[in-house]
Amino acid sequence: MAATMTAAMPASGRSQxxxxxxxxxxxxxxxxxxxxxxxxALFGPMLSPYAASKLxxxxxxxPPSPEHWLGTDDFGRxxxxxxxxxxxxxxxxxxxxxxxxxxxxVTLGLLAGFFRRLDTPVARLIDAMMAFPDxxxxxxxxxxxxxxxxxxxxxxxxxxxxxxxxxxxxxxxxIRELPYVEAARALGVSTPRIMVRHVLRNLLSPILVQSTFxxxxxxxxxxxxxxxxxxxxxxxxxxxTMIAQGRQYLDQASWIMFFPGLAIVCAVLSLQxxxxxxxxxxxxxxxxxx
Amino acid sequence: MRDALAPDTLLSVRNLxxxxxxxxxxxxxxxxxxxxxxxxxxxxxxxxxxxxKSVTSLSIMGLLAHPGRIVGGEILYRNxxxxxxxxxxxxxxxxxxxxxxxxxxxxxEPMTSLNPLFTVGDxxxxxxxxxxxxxxxxxxxxxxxxLELVEIPAARRRVNDYPHHMSGGMRQRxxxxxxxxxxxxxxxxxxxxxxxxxxxxxQILDLLRRLQSEMGMSILFITHNLGVVAEIAREVVxxxxxxxxxxxxxxxxxxxxxxxxxxxxxxxxxxAARDVDPNGxxxxxxxxxxxxxxxxxxxxxxxxxxxxxxxxxxxxxxxxPLFSVGASHLSRCFRHELL
Numbered sequence: 001m002a003a004t005m006t007a008a009m010p011a012s013g014r015s016q017x018x019x020x021x022x023x024x025x026x027x028x029x030x031x032x033x034x035x036x037x038x039x040x041a042l043f044g045p046m047l048s049p050y051a052a053s054k055l056x057x058x059x060x061x062x063p064p065s066p067e068h069w070l071g072t073d074d075f076g077r078x079x080x081x082x083x084x085x086x087x088x089x090x091x092x093x094x095x096x097x098x099x100x101x102x103x104x105x106v107t108l109g110l111l112a113g114f115f116r117r118l119d120t121p122v123a124r125l126i127d128a129m130m131a132f133p134d135x136x137x138x139x140x141x142x143x144x145x146x147x148x149x150x151x152x153x154x155x156x157x158x159x160x161x162x163x164x165x166x167x168x169x170x171x172x173x174x175i176r177e178l179p180y181v182e183a184a185r186a187l188g189v190s191t192p193r194i195m196v197r198h199v200l201r202n203l204l205s206p207i208l209v210q211s212t213f214x215x216x217x218x219x220x221x222x223x224x225x226x227x228x229x230x231x232x233x234x235x236x237x238x239x240x241t242m243i244a245q246g247r248q249y250l251d252q253a254s255w256i257m258f259f260p261g262l263a264i265v266c267a268v269l270s271l272q273x274x275x276x277x278x279x280x281x282x283x284x285x286x287x288x289x290x
Numbered sequence: 291m292r293d294a295l296a297p298d299t300l301l302s303v304r305n306l307x308x309x310x311x312x313x314x315x316x317x318x319x320x321x322x323x324x325x326x327x328x329x330x331x332x333x334x335x336x337x338x339x340x341x342x343k344s345v346t347s348l349s350i351m352g353l354l355a356h357p358g359r360i361v362g363g364e365i366l367y368r369n370x371x372x373x374x375x376x377x378x379x380x381x382x383x384x385x386x387x388x389x390x391x392x393x394x395x396x397x398x399e400p401m402t403s404l405n406p407l408f409t410v411g412d413x414x415x416x417x418x419x420x421x422x423x424x425x426x427x428x429x430x431x432x433x434x435x436x437l438e439l440v441e442i443p444a445a446r447r448r449v450n451d452y453p454h455h456m457s458g459g460m461r462q463r464x465x466x467x468x469x470x471x472x473x474x475x476x477x478x479x480x481x482x483x484x485x486x487x488x489x490x491x492x493q494i495l496d497l498l499r500r501l502q503s504e505m506g507m508s509i510l511f512i513t514h515n516l517g518v519v520a521e522i523a524r525e526v527v528x529x530x531x532x533x534x535x536x537x538x539x540x541x542x543x544x545x546x547x548x549x550x551x552x553x554x555x556x557x558x559x560x561x562a563a564r565d566v567d568p569n570g571x572x573x574x575x576x577x578x579x580x581x582x583x584x585x586x587x588x589x590x591x592x593x594x595x596x597x598x599x600x601x602x603x604x605x606x607x608x609x610x611p612l613f614s615v616g617a618s619h620l621s622r623c624f625r626h627e628l629l
């Protein structure tokens with residue numbers, strides 16, 4: 001019990017929390033790689049001498065060289081520049097999916113966990129959605145909504161919401177019965193206020209941890225959807241569309257496919273490392289070693 | 291009926307019936323409980339686990355969990371405006387308005403009754419701002435005053451402490467400060483000292499008594515500890531299996547218990563002087579044989595008869611009524627004359 005409180009303790013424990021987080025090597029590596037990708041996506045296109053969509057047939061399918069660090073693609077476009085521009089979109093999609101699935105998942109989970117009457121219908125809905133393979137459900141939703149960035153975000157947000165909803169519901173069921181929630185009710189605190197201040201605030205750490213995993217899964221899923229041609233339009237550069245285009249030239253110009261693939265692997269892996277680190281620190285059962 | 295509430299009476303529970311109804315059975319957790327609580331006084335409700343004492347308090351608070359329901363009786367309460375309301379009939383909205391302002395409650399588990407994520411000052415300030423339109427800063431100031439009132443040393447500094455910085459006794463003081471933040475007329479204390487060690491228990495009881503004389507609130511004290519009852523209550527209601535079995539002023543109850551159950555409870559309170567024979571050998575304690583019957587399968591007649599040493603076959607025939615056995619002394623026992 002004391003361990004839970006220390007882990008969830010704000011303010012006075014914050015700097016100590018950061019310190020023990022940064023003491024973990026995988027977390028530091030993950031954060032460093034993420035920072036690198038973020039900087040590349042934000043400032044890469046500005047620093048590059050090439051425009052992301054400028055065609056140049058003369059420099060078609062050039063291997064990595066001092067002019068084109070990561071080579072060029074079949075239209076002579078600079079792969080590094082495109083990688084950076086695509087990174088913006090991939091990160092944006094990942095982040096937006098986290099936001100959408102948090103809004104849907106946390107709302108559903110809180111309602112199901114707090115109100116007995118809603119529990120069965122919501123829990124069944126969550127189970128039903130989790131029974132579908134993620135990518136298949138996403139394909140179906142995008143097919144129904146039409147391919148566009150917004151629709152991909154909406155579809156993936158819906159696909160990942162049940163994961164959060166399930167965690168939030170389970171924790172709400174526990175917290176709802178805790179004496180301090182009963183005490184708050186006995187002292188006249190309103191139900192919405194109890195839900196936000198006394199329940200949701202206690203759930204922030206599992207939500208944060210799950211969000212990093214959803215971020216990673218969403219980036220991967222977006223790349224998968226784009227690769228399959230059901231995601232964003234092929235003219236929009238994302239890591240997934242870049243891989244899809246480079247596939248035809250795999251035997252002549254493997255760099256077109258290799259580098260976006262590497263970017264996906266690095267981004268997803270580092271997000272998972274950070275998420276694992278956060279979970280180990282915040283999970284009371286694992287936090288004995290802080 | 292409502293006008294029958296005496297002017298100095300704050301709360302009058304009359305024939306309260308609270309049942310938990312499930313598909314297959316009905317649990318009569320509270321079956322015909324009646325007592326009065328005067329302004330500035332303390333009534334203790336005593337009983338074992340499952341006797342219905344906590345359900346009685348939750349019924350008054352309007353906090354019964356599904357499927358619990360008040361199916362009969364009245365809970366007459368005189369609010370600050372002086373009007374008498376029946377809390378058994380009150381709307382959820384009215385109950386919410388009363389909770390925390392006029393009726394407050396403290397609980398058994400001081401270690402977990404506070405939210406670990408907020409400072410104690412913040413939690414008290416929340417209580418104040420919920421029911422009163424003042425700024426957070428002013429509320430925080432009042433929180434510090436409340437902490438001083440419940441005798442927390444260095445209160446000004448401890449406002450910024452988190453619950454885990456405090457001991458169980460300190461946290462129970464914070465809970466009391468939280469409950470009294472809006473100066474309620476009625477404080478329901480559900481076993482507030484059970485989880486504390488004896489010296490802290492005495493301090494908390496002392497504090498409650500002092501605050502009661504200063505603020506004039508009435509206290510409904512729920513406990514299973516007769517020692518605590520002797521400390522704090524003026525009148526005692528002894529409950530067994532959902533029914534009141536004995537009701538008396540505290541001195542009377544301890545001197546002349548008129549129900550075998552009360553007698554049994556008193557006999558199993560350890561007493562070093564009494565429980566030693568002339569040779570200094572310790573006598574065994576005398577526990578009440580058996581246990582409280584499940585509330586869904588009560589024995590016929592007197593529910594205490596199967597455990598009672600005075601029981602005769604006639605005891606299981608009908609539920610005994612409450613006999614008047616002295617000045618405001620009631621006993622639900624056919625054979626009370628033997629005691």
